[in-house]
Amino acid sequence: MIGHVATITNLIQEIIIHKNINRCGKLWMxxxxxxxxxxxxRIQAIKQEPFFARSFSLAILHPMKDLDNS
Known part of the structure; x- marks a missing residue:
């Protein structure tokens, strides 16, 4: 579960870094x-987890999204 949080945090940091490097667009996109x-x-990997573990992963990744119905 901690790994999921670290992954999302790293991805968000990567967005911020790229946005600061090039604000005009291409690198940001x-x-x-x-x-x-x-x-x-990551969502696809979570869908493969056992139900009990998946419910914790989904709560961390996106608490308002029902991924089974997406």
């Missing part, structure tokens, strides 16, 4: 796409 793809991979 590529950083957003990279993070979106990484989050999608």
């Amino acid at each position: 590529s950083a957003r796409m990279k993070v979106a793809k990484a989050l999608e991979r």
Whole structure:
């Protein structure tokens, strides 16, 4: 569970770093796409977890989103 938090924190920090390096757009857009793809991979991995572990992972990743119905 702590790993999930660290992963999300690292992705957010990466967005901030890329935004500060290049505010005009291209690098910022590529950083957003990279993070979106990484989050999608994390969501797919969480869906493969046993139900009990998955409920904790989902609460950390996105408490308001029901990923089974997405």
